Amino acid sequence: MIKRLLLPFLAVAAFAGAAHAQVSAQDTASPEALVKSVVNDVMASVKSDKDMQAGNIAKISALVEQKILPNANFQKTTQIAMGRNWSKATPEQQKVITDEFKTLLIRTYAGAIAQIRDQTVQYKPYRGSPEDTDATIRTQVINKGEPIQLDYRLEKTAQGWKVYDINVLGAWLTEAYKGSFNTIVGQQGVDGVIKTLQDRNRQLANAKS
Template identity: 30%
Template sequence: MVTRIATAMLGLLLAGTACLTTAADDPTAVVRETAERVLDSLRTDRSRYQNDQALFGLVREVVFPRLDRERTAQWVLGANWRTATPAQREQFITEFSDLLLRTYGTALRQYDSEKLNYLPALAAGEGKATVRTEIIRPDGPKVSVDYLLTNRSGEWKVYDIVIENVSMVVTYRSEYAAIIKRDGMDGLLKQLADRNHSVNS
């Protein structure tokens, strides 16, 4: 699962190789602009971002504002979101965000010579859109990566990533539902917290 999400996050990074178009009401431009800011930082001071703290700080500052982390967390938990307490929901958003943070950082370090091809974006209902891309790899088949965005408050934000027709939200929902069924919501939160702590310590 981590490999799949890292591939998708790498696709978000590669979006920066396309021409930059700033338009708050254009979901494709949002993806491009976010990635371009990350790439500019890495190109300007790559040695600085070999440090995890600096790299993760860059992701929090530039990428996280473009992610609808609350909606993603809600959809990942599915029916379990409704039965979770407010405190459990808040903790899940925090722990799940930390997981995405580390995954994106991993993807940044994997960047090599891949290129990105944009396909026509699709409207997915009012306030929703899909930015369709293909990662072109020099040593393998192309990989389709779609970014699902929502506009709830005048800003386009990513809430799901679909890699080769496999949804990040659906995959995590299946994995976490099994854990919750076995160990309860607190059991899932403990697993996520322990995993994040072991990586960050």
């Protein structure tokens, strides 16, 4: 399910891009400006780095770790993905699930970013207002002449706009995981989600070692 959702790999690059730490305050004043600035920047950075294009996972992972954490709300992403089961978890379990889910997404993103080559991004008009605290930025990625729908959900916080969800070809990341998490909780409880995420992260770590 993870691979199928993330095959349009620029969704990954764009989500990572939305956390670019070098963007100025002016560039991040609106969700649209943030997405435009950082997506273009990150794509250019990867395209100009032969190590990342060659699949240097350690280098890509370091880039993702440095850029995504300050500007993404992983707890909100996890809470939405868990749905009604979030309230069944203790605060300690919520923290573990959030950390493991974050690790899974980062490791998955790292492998996909290496595939960036000659793609371009087209931005659809954004009609939000300055009073908005939640925004959806709609774009499409042109990959070998074919458009791929790619949307972002962001929320406005005291620390600025934060990305918390992406939509690839009509499928929101959080919704895609929600069904799996709900099934696991129904069969194994909240601890089952933790074990599933931990097992998957171990598999990915061993595959890259």
